[in-house]
Amino acid sequence: METIAMPAINLAVIMPEILLSCIAMVLLLVNVFVPGKNKAYLGYLSIIGLAVTAASAVGGWGPSVSAFNGSVVQDNYAIFFKVIFIISAALAILIADRYMVQEDCNQGELYPMVLFATVGMMLMASGTDLMVIFLGLELLSIPLYILAGWNRDNLASNEAGLKYFLLGAFSTGFLLYGMALTYGATGSTKIQAISAYVMGNPGVASNPLFIVGMLLIAVGFSFKIAAAPFHMWTPDVYQGAPTPMTAFMSAGPKAAGFAAFIRVMIFAFPMLRAEWSDLLWILAVLTMTVGNIIALSQDNVKRMLAYSSIAHAGYALVGFAAVNAEGAAGILFYMLSYAFMNIGAFGVIVLITKKGEINGNVQDLAGFGHKKPLLAMVLSIFLFSLAGMPPTAGFIGKFYLFSAAIKAGYVWLAIIGVLNSAASLYYYLRVMVFMYMKDPTEDFEWAGATPAIAVCLLVAVGATLVLGVVPGTVLELAQKAVQF
Template identity: 50%
Template sequence: MNITQGLAILPLIILAAFAMGILLINVFSKKPKDDLTGYIALTSIIFVFLSLFIYVGRGKVTFGSMISVDVYSIFFYLVFVVIGVLTILSSIEYVKTTGIQSGEYYALILFAMIGMMLMASSTSLIMLFVSLEMMSIPIYILAGFQRNESRSIESSMKYFLLGAFASGFFLYGMSLIYASTGGTSYQAIAEYLAKTERLDLSTLTWLGIGFLCIGFFFKIAAFPFHAWTPDVYEGAPTSVTAYMATGVKAAAFAALVRVFFTALPVFQHDWTSILWLIAVLTMIVGNFTALVQKSVKRMLAYSSIAHAGYILVALVAGNEIGRSAILFYLLAYAFMNIGAFSVLMVMAKKNDYHEDLDSFAGIGFKYPLTAVAMSVFMFSMAGIPPTAGFIGKFYIFSAAVKSHYYWLAIIGVLNSAVSVYYYLRVIVYMYFK
C-alpha cells in the first residue's frame, strides 16, 4: 500500500482508532464518562471530515478490484459525516437520560460508519458483503441497547433474524453470480454480461441478481421487504432509529446505485421495469399506512418506507438528473429525518412525550422553539416549497419526466400529496389541539 492509498482510507483508520480508544476508556475508567465518550466520538468524525480535504485533487484511488475511493464515494463519506455528527449531538443528552452504556454505544456507531463508508466504496461483491455485515452487526446491537425495555430487545432480535435471512439471500445471490460469470468485481461482471447474448445467460445469473436485490431491498425498506421497519424503528432507542433510518438507507442506496450502473448496465431495461413497480408499491404502502398511525415514531417509520420509494423513482429514471437527485435527496433526508427524531428525544426528556400524537397537543405554545423546529422538518418531509425536501422531490420527478416515465412521476406527486396529511397532522396537534 502506497501513501496515496493510505490517505484514501485515512477516514476509516481514524474511525477505527477512535472507536477502540473509546472502548478502552470505558474499560479502564472508574466512573461513567458519558459526555467524554460522546465528545471523543464527535471529535473523531470532525477529524474524518478534515481528512477528506487531503483527498481533494488526487483522483480515483483503487485497491485492486475491491475498493474505489472516488468522487462518488467521497460524497457519501460527507453524507455519513453529517449523519454521524447529527446522531452523536442528539445522543449526548439522550444517552444520559436513558442510562445507555455510552462507551459501547458510541464505539458501535463509529464501527457501523466504517461499514457504511466501505459499502459506498466497494467495487466487488465480496467487499460489499463484508462491509454490509460490518455495518449491520453494530446496528443489530444498538437496536437492543435499552436492555430494560422489552420492545428494544424485541426490536433487536427481529432486525437480527430478518437481517440474517436477507444477508443469506444476498450471499447466495453473490455466489450464483460468481458461478455464472466467473467474477465478483463489478467490472468483471459487466464485461462478461456485455459480451454474452441475453438468451445465452444461465438461470443462475438471473436468480443471482434477484437474490442480490432482495438483500438490497431489505436494507432500504422497499416493498415487499419493508414489514420489519415499523416494529424495529419503534422499539429501538430513538437515536438509533434516526441513525438506522438515514445511515443504513444512504449506504444501501450508495451500493445499489454503483452495482446497478457499474455491474449491471446491460440489464437497465430489465431492472428499471421491475423497480418501476416496486417504487410505486413502496410509495403507496408507506404513505397510506402512515395515514392511520397514532404513534409519531411509527408514522416516521412508515414515511421512511415512502421516501425509499421516491429515491427508487430517481433510480428508475437512470439519467444524470436522477443520479444527482438521489445524492441530494439522501443528504436532505438525513437532516430532516434526524431532526424530527431529535425533537422526539427532546420531548422524551421533558417527560411530556409518550410516542402518540396526543403528546404533541399544545406544545406549540408550551415549547415554541421545539414546535417550530418540528414544523420545519414536517414541511420538508412533505415537500412543501421552498424546503430541501421540495427541491429533492422536484428533481426526482423531473428526472422521471425527462426519461418519459410520466405515470411514475404522476403517481409520485400524488403520493407526496397524500403524505401532506399525516405530516401536517402533527403540526395541527401542536398548534390547534
C-alpha cells in the same frame, strides 16, 4: 522458484476508514480505563474523530483512484456518500447523550458502535467488489443489531434488536446467495470484471443463473433500504429502538444501501438495465404507496416516521428507476437532505418524550406549540421538508427526482410520486394540528434542549432551509459525483 508478485497497496484510498476504525478502538479503550458514569465526553471525542475523518475523505475529491486490485475505489461518488454517513453519525451522537442518561442506558460503548457502523457504510460506498460490499454491510449490520436493542431494560428495544437481527440475517442470505450465483455465472466478484464479462459474452445476460443472481441481489438491497414489500422489519425496529439510534438507522444505513445498490446495478448488470429499471419502477410505486397509506393511520410518532421513511425510500427509487445522471444526482442530494430533516425531527422527539417513551403519540403533542413555540416551529420545519413543501430541502430533492423520471420518459411514475407526496401531507399536518390547535394537557417543562441537541437542531434546521433556498452548490457537487 517462481516469484509471486504482490499487488501494490495504496492505503490512502481507505484512509478515512482506517482513521475512523482507529478512533473507535481508542474510544473503546478510553471507556474501559477512564472511570465515571458520565460518558458524554466520548460523544464529543466521537464528533472530533468524525470531523477528522470528514477532512480526510473530502481531501480525496478529484480523479478516481482504485486500490487492492480494483476492490475499492476513491471517487467523488463514494466521497459524497461518506460525507452523508459522517453527518448522520454526528447528528445522532449529538442527540444521544440526553436520551441515554434519561433511560439509564448510557454505556460508553454506544459511541464506538456508531463509529464502527459508519466505517461499514463507508466501505459499502467505496467497494467495487461484491465481497468488499458484503463485508461493509456486515460491519454496518452487526453494530446496528446491538444499537437497536441497546436499552436492555426496555422490552420494545429487546424486541427491536431481535427482529432486526433475524430479518437482517435473512435478507443477508438473499444478498450473499445472489452474489454467489453472479460469481458462478461470470467467474468474478469485481463489478468491473462482471461488466466486462457480460459485454464480451452477451449470452450470459439470458443465463438463468445470472438473472436469478441479479434478482436476489436486488432483493437483498431492498431489505436494507426498507423498500416494500421487504419493509416488514422497519416499523417495529424503528419504534422499539432508542430514538437516537432510530434517527441514525433511518438516514445513514439507508443512504449506504442506495450507494451500493446503485453502483452494483449500473455497473455489474448493464445488459439487463431495461429489465431492472422496470422492476425498480414497480418497486418505487409500491414502496411510496404502502409507506404513505399505512402512515396515515399511525398514532405513535416514531412508527409514523418509520412508515414515512419507507415512503421516502420510494421517492429515491423514482430517481433510481430513471437510470440517468439527473436521477443519480437527485438521490445523492435527497439522501443528504433527508439526513438533516429526519434526524432533526427525531431530535425534537427525544426532547418531547419522557422516560420509557410513554408519551410518544401524536395526541401527546397537544398544545406543544403553545408551551414550547420554538421547538414546535423547528419540528414544523422538518415536517414541512419531509412533506416536500417549499422552500425546504425536501421540496428541491423531490423536484429533482421527479424531473429525472420525466426526462427518462417515466411521466406516470413522477405523477404517482407527486400524488403520494400530497397524501403524506395529512399525517405530517396532523402532528401540527395537535401542536397548535389542541389545548395543552402537559406543561412540557422537561422538554428543554441540552447544548448538544441545540447544536444538532440548529445545524439541521439551517441545512434544511439553506438546501431549499440555495441548493445550487450541493446539486453541482452531486452531479460531479455521479460522473463515473
